[in-house]
Amino acid sequence: xxxxxxxxxxxxxxxxxxxxxxxxxxxxxxxxxxxxxxxxxxxxxxxxxxxxxxxxxxxxxxxxxxxxxxxxxxxxxxxxxxxxxxxxxxxxxxxxxxxxxxxxxxxxxxxxxxxxxxxxxxxxxxxxxxxxxxxxxxxxxxxxxxxxxxxxxxxxxxxxxxxxxxxxxxxxxxxxxxxxxxxxxxxxxxxxxxxxxxxxxxxxxxxxxxxxxxxxxxxxxxxxxxxxxxxxxxxxxxxxxxxxxxxxxxxxxxxxxxxxxxxxxxxxxxxxxxxxxxxxxxxxxxxxxxxxxxxxxxxxxxxxxxxxxxxxxxxxxxxxxxxxxxxxxxxxxxxxxxxxxxxxxxxxxxxxxxxxxxxxxxxxxxxxxxxxx
Amino acid sequence: xxxxxxxxxxxxxxxxxxxxxxxxxxxxxxxxxxxxxxxxxxxxxxxxxxxxxxxxxxxxxxxxxxxxxxxxxxxxxxxxxxxxxxxxxxxxxxxxxxxxxxxxxxxxxxxxxxxxxxxxxxxxxxxxxxxxxxxxxxxxxxxxxxxxxxxxxxxxxxxxxxxxxxxxxxxxxxxxxxxxxxxxxxxxxxxxxxxxxxxxxxxxxxxxxxxxxxxxxxxxxxxxxxxxxxxxxxxxxxxxxxxxxxxxxxxxxxxxxxxxxxxxxxxxxxxxxxxxxxxxxxxxxxxxxxxxxxxxxxxxxxxxxxxxxxxxxxxxxxxxxxxxxxxxxxxxxxxxxxxxxxxxxxxxxxxxxxxxxxxxxxxxxxxxxxxxx
Numbered sequence: 001x002x003x004x005x006x007x008x009x010x011x012x013x014x015x016x017x018x019x020x021x022x023x024x025x026x027x028x029x030x031x032x033x034x035x036x037x038x039x040x041x042x043x044x045x046x047x048x049x050x051x052x053x054x055x056x057x058x059x060x061x062x063x064x065x066x067x068x069x070x071x072x073x074x075x076x077x078x079x080x081x082x083x084x085x086x087x088x089x090x091x092x093x094x095x096x097x098x099x100x101x102x103x104x105x106x107x108x109x110x111x112x113x114x115x116x117x118x119x120x121x122x123x124x125x126x127x128x129x130x131x132x133x134x135x136x137x138x139x140x141x142x143x144x145x146x147x148x149x150x151x152x153x154x155x156x157x158x159x160x161x162x163x164x165x166x167x168x169x170x171x172x173x174x175x176x177x178x179x180x181x182x183x184x185x186x187x188x189x190x191x192x193x194x195x196x197x198x199x200x201x202x203x204x205x206x207x208x209x210x211x212x213x214x215x216x217x218x219x220x221x222x223x224x225x226x227x228x229x230x231x232x233x234x235x236x237x238x239x240x241x242x243x244x245x246x247x248x249x250x251x252x253x254x255x256x257x258x259x260x261x262x263x264x265x266x267x268x269x270x271x272x273x274x275x276x277x278x279x280x281x282x283x284x285x286x287x288x289x290x291x292x293x294x295x296x297x298x299x300x301x302x303x304x305x306x307x308x309x310x311x312x313x314x315x316x317x318x319x320x321x322x323x324x325x326x327x328x329x330x331x332x333x334x335x336x337x338x339x340x341x342x343x344x345x346x347x348x349x350x351x352x353x354x355x356x357x358x359x360x361x362x363x364x365x366x367x368x369x370x371x372x373x
Numbered sequence: 374x375x376x377x378x379x380x381x382x383x384x385x386x387x388x389x390x391x392x393x394x395x396x397x398x399x400x401x402x403x404x405x406x407x408x409x410x411x412x413x414x415x416x417x418x419x420x421x422x423x424x425x426x427x428x429x430x431x432x433x434x435x436x437x438x439x440x441x442x443x444x445x446x447x448x449x450x451x452x453x454x455x456x457x458x459x460x461x462x463x464x465x466x467x468x469x470x471x472x473x474x475x476x477x478x479x480x481x482x483x484x485x486x487x488x489x490x491x492x493x494x495x496x497x498x499x500x501x502x503x504x505x506x507x508x509x510x511x512x513x514x515x516x517x518x519x520x521x522x523x524x525x526x527x528x529x530x531x532x533x534x535x536x537x538x539x540x541x542x543x544x545x546x547x548x549x550x551x552x553x554x555x556x557x558x559x560x561x562x563x564x565x566x567x568x569x570x571x572x573x574x575x576x577x578x579x580x581x582x583x584x585x586x587x588x589x590x591x592x593x594x595x596x597x598x599x600x601x602x603x604x605x606x607x608x609x610x611x612x613x614x615x616x617x618x619x620x621x622x623x624x625x626x627x628x629x630x631x632x633x634x635x636x637x638x639x640x641x642x643x644x645x646x647x648x649x650x651x652x653x654x655x656x657x658x659x660x661x662x663x664x665x666x667x668x669x670x671x672x673x674x675x676x677x678x679x680x681x682x683x684x685x686x687x688x689x690x691x692x693x694x695x696x697x698x699x700x701x702x703x704x705x706x707x708x709x710x711x712x713x714x715x716x717x718x719x720x721x722x723x724x725x726x727x728x729x730x731x732x733x734x735x736x737x738x739x740x741x742x743x744x745x746x
Contacts, residue, residue: 018406019405020407026405026624028666029403029577031382031399032391069442072600072601076600104600205401205623226480226481247578249570326411331410
C-alpha cells in the first residue's frame with residue numbers, strides 16, 4: 001500500500017477531482033485504438049461488467065452506461081431523458097450539487113419541488129416521507145450521496161427505503177462516493193446512480209457513468225429531450241454492438257479500465273474505503289492539532305472531502321495559504337458552502353496517509369511563515 | 374516529415390477518427406493537473422488563442438469555446454443554445470451528418486426546413502438563394518463542410534456569401550476538415566463553426582470545439598435549452614477566470630495543446646493539407662491501379678476520407694476484407710452512404726504517404742488471398 005506510482009513532477013491533488021492517479025493508469029493512454037476495434041469493444045464491455053459488479057448487483061437487473069462528457073452531463077442525461085412528460089421531480093437539497101439537479105429540471109421545464117436543508121444538516125426523513133404521501137404528483141426523487149459542497153454524507157439507504165415504500169423512482173448522485181463507499185444499489189432501491197471517471201475509481205476525467213435498473217430504463221422510450229444526452233439511446237447503442245453512438249474518449253476509457261484493475265488489485269471498495277478513511281483520519285487528527293476546525297460535525301462527515309473553517313487569526317488569508325501550499329507541491333481546494341468561510345481538502349485519489357502527513361507538515365510550515373503560531 | 378512517432382504496437386488507423394496520433398501527443402497525458410491549477414488555466418488559454426489564429430480571424434471578433442464530450446455535443450450545443458425561440462433553421466443536407474443536425478433541431482422542437490441532395494451531389498446554390506429569399510422565417514443556415522458519409526467537400530464559402538447577403542446566421546459543421554482545409558471564418562461569413570479534438574489537429578478524443586463570432590454569441594442570452602450544452606454560459610465561464618463550469622478532460626487538453634504545437638511545427642494548416650493531399654493522392658493512384666472505383670467524382674472528393682465502391686467480383690466480402698487488413702495492422706472503415714455499397718479509407722491523422730503505400734500493399738495481398746486477381 002505504500003508504493004507511490006504518481007509522477008514525481010506533479011503536485012499532489014487534495015481536491016474533489018481531477019485527482020492524482022497512478023502512473024500506470026496514465027500510461028494506459030499511450031495507445032491509439034479505433035473506436036470500432038474489437039479490442040476496444042472488448043475493453044468497454046469489461047468496464048461495463050466490472051461497474052455492475054462494483055454496484056453489488058446482478059447484470060440481469062442493472063446495467064452500466066458510459067456517457068461522454070463530465071459528470072454533470074450524466075446527471076443531466078438522467079433528469080432530461082428518464083422523467084416522463086407528466087412527471088414531477090422531488091429534489092432533496094443540502095448543497096450546490098442538489099441545487100444543480102434542481103436547475104437542470106427547471107431548464108428542461110420539468111415540474112419540480114425541493115426539500116432544502118442547511119449545508120451542514122442531514123435531510124429530515126419524516127419530512128421526506130410526509131412530502132411523498134402528500135404530493136401524489138411526484139414521480140421521481142433525487143438526492144446527492146456525498147455533497148462535495150461541504151463533504152456531508154447523506155443517508156441514501158434510508159431515503160431509498162421511503163421512496164420504495166411510496167412507489168417512486170429513485171435517483172442518486174454518487175459522483176464523489178461511488179467506488180469508495182460500500183453500497184448495494186438493489187438494497188437501496190436505486191433506479192439511477194451517477195458517478196464519473198475521475199473520482200474514487202481513480203481514472204482520468206472524460207466521461208460520466210450511469211448505473212441503471214434495466215426495467216426502469218426500458219420504460220423511458222420517447223422521454224429524451226436531447227440527442228447527445230439520450231440515456232436509453234446510449235444504452236441501446238452499447239447493447240446492440242458494443243459501440244458508442246458518438247466518438248468515445250478512447251484513451252480515457254483505456255485509463256479507466258486500468259484503474260478498475262488496480263481497484264480490484266487493492267482489494268476492491270472495502271480496501272479503498274479503508275485507505276481513504278486512513279487518509280481522512282490522519283488529516284482530521286493533524287488539522288485539529290494545528291487548531292483547525294471542521295465545518296461539519298464529525299458524525300456527518302464523509303472521508304471523501306472535508307471543509308475546514310478559516311482560522312480566526314488576523315494574519316490568515318486563504319489566497320496566501322493556498323499559494324504557499326501550491327508552491328510546496330500540494331493543491332487544496334477553495335470552499336463552497338454559503339454560510340461560512342471554509343476551504344476544502346480532499347482525501348481521495350492515488351494518495352496515502354504518508355502524503356497527508358506531508359501535506360500537514362507543509363500546512364504547519366505555512367502557518368508559521370504567515371506568523372499564525 | 375518522414376519521422377513516424379506512432380506507437381509500434383498499434384494498428385494504423387485509416388478512419389475518420391479517433392486517429393493515429395504522435396507518441397509525443399499521447400505522452401503529454403502522463404500528468405495529473407488540477408483543473409483550477411494556474412498551469413492548466415494557462416494551457417487552456419493558449420489552446421483557445423491558437424484555435425482562433427488557425428481560423429484566420431482576430432480574437433476581437435471570434436472566440437474559441439471548448440466543450441466536454443464528443444463533436445456531436447458541440448453540434449447540439451450550437452443548435453440548442455443559439456437559435457432563438459422564434460427562430461427557424463435551414464439545414465443543407467447531402468449525408469448523415471446533415472441529417473444529424475436536422476434530427477437535433479427536431480428533438481429540440483426548433484422549426485426547421487431542409488434542402489436535401491443525393492450523397493454524391495453538391496448542394497444547389499441557386500436553390501439555396503431562392504429558399505432564403507422565399508422563406509423569411511429562416512433565421513439560421515447549417516451545412517457540413519466535409520461530409521464524412523461520402524467524403525464530399527461542400528462549397529461553404531459560396532454558401533456563406535449567400536447567407537450573408539440574405540442576412541441570416543451561418544453555422545458550419547467542419548468536424549473533419551478544420552485544421553486541414555485552409556479557411557477564413559470571417560471571409561466565409563461564419564457565425565459558428567464546430568470541430569473536435571480528435572480530427573485534423575491530431576489530438577485524442579474528449580471534447581468539441583466551437584469557434585464563435587463574439588457579436589453573434591452575445592445575442593443568445595436565454596436561448597439555451599440545456600445546462601451542459603449551454604454555449605454562452607460555457608464561454609462566459611472560460612472568459613471570467615479561465616476555468617470550465619464542469620470538470621474538464623485535463624489529460625485530453627494537455628494532449629491537444631501538444632498537438633497544436635506539432636501542427637505549428639509541421640508548418641501549419643497549409644503543410645498539413647499538403648501531407649493529407651499527398652496521402653490521398655497515393656491512395657487514389659494505388660486503389661485505381663488495383664481496380665477500385667471511388668464513389669464520388671474526383672472533383673467533389675476531399676482529401677480527408679474517400680468512399681470506394683465494393684468490387685463487383687463475386688469473391689469480395691467486406692467482412693473478410695476488413696478482418697484481413699485488420700490482422701495485418703491496418704484499420705479501414707465501413708461505408709455509410711445509402712445508395713451504394715462502399716467502404717471508406719481516411720487519410721488524416723499522424724500518417725504519411727509511406728503508410729498509405731504499406732496499406733496498398735496489404736490490400737493487394739488481401740485481394741490476392743481472396744482470389745480476386
